Amino acid sequence: MVVADPAVVLFATALATAVLGAVVAGLAYQGARRNDSATMRYLAIGIACIAVGPFLVSYGLAPLVALSEAATLLGVLCVTIAGLLAILYSLEAT
Template identity: 75%
Template sequence: MVAVDPAAVLFATALATAVVGLVVAGYAYRGYRRNDSLAMFYLAIGIGLIAAGPVVVSYGLAPLLSLSDAASLLGVLWVTIAGLVAILYSLEGT
């Protein structure tokens, strides 16, 4: 039986989430470019932040800046809140 490293599975899942989220954000950005809709622009930013932001913070910034677990989690929460605010603005700002 082959043992699978849980950290590798976690990274692969996080990477897949980021990639699919960026594809969805790309479609929203194409909608912004096609219709010149600022709401779609903020939606694209929000989806991108929610999908890719935590991966960038967890696997990019945290090791690069030697962040503690608490600081890394705080960064993930901040980027998620920023994404939700962008989505809220895209829905309420129109």
């Protein structure tokens, strides 16, 4: 029986979320450019912040500047809130 290391599984799922989120955000951004739509642009930014931002904070910024676990969690939450605000703005602007 093969037992996977939980840290590897966590990294793999976070990476898959970031990659799929980047693809969805990219498609939304293409739609924004094609239709010259500011609301779609904010939607793309929100999706990117929610899906890609936490991965970049957790696996990019945190090790780079030696953030504590609490600071890393705060960074992830701030990026997520920024993404939700961008999506809210995109929906309210219509």
